[in-house]
Amino acid sequence: MGYSESDAAPNAGGTRVERQSDRELVVTRTFDAPPRIVFAAWTTPDLFMRWWAPKSSGVPMLSCEMDVRTGGGYRVEFGHDPASAMAFYGKYLEVVPDTRLVWTNEEGPEGAVTTVTFEDKGGKTLLVLRELYPTKEALDESFVGMEGGMPEQFEQLDELLSTLEADAAGG
């Protein structure tokens, strides 16, 4: 199948998604802040919890633990109550402050290795995220495990954005 540029057309938000090979998905976006700020949002649990699971997903993030150093582990739990929480976990293979993060997803045998790079572009950050799956099938089905967490109610996104906006105005 042809993974052409047209499949990866940038939208209004500027997020580009491209399947670069059978096993690799690449997501690109530019943020209007220097890498150290964007990096902090990926590596500080309190901050990470505010954006990784948007309210539109319908499944809140219950907890987030991160030991952000090479060889350190992380564990993120989603759900409506701790008894039925769904956990995602793994370890950091590489941590270069403000520059590069590599981690594993070890909750299943078909987990991806995710590499995120933060590149300074004159005060902005070009962020490139690569998910490399062990097999083509694992990438093809990479949404199956998350199905419950991804209902199509994107109208809730507006609520999240206005909340963050209000927080930003108040801070």
Place this chain on the structure above:
Amino acid sequence: MVQYAAARLDASFAALADATRRGVLEQLGRAEASITDLADRFHMTLTGMKKHVGVLERAGLVVTEKVGRVRTCRLGRLGLEEEAAWIDRHRQLWDTRFDALDMLVAELKAKERDDGL
């Protein structure tokens, strides 16, 4: 509409239930090919391959076009649409996340400026 979609899915699954037909789709994903090419590659008779291609064609997975004496096969729109839908689901997830990250980053940046760092 729902019935039509269900019938189309049935046809797709039936078409995909056969290893040779899945192989043909994979092959056509790389490049279009004539039925003769496909028959050679999968060590089949021309008649046998025509049957397989017919099943794929009815499911919308393959389209064929006859130019002169050669019938060329390529992936159908249904396959392409599914792929576009797959990419779109990933894009929606990341776009939603990154919109939220965008707001947070703007907030952190403003805070840093206010704190005079």
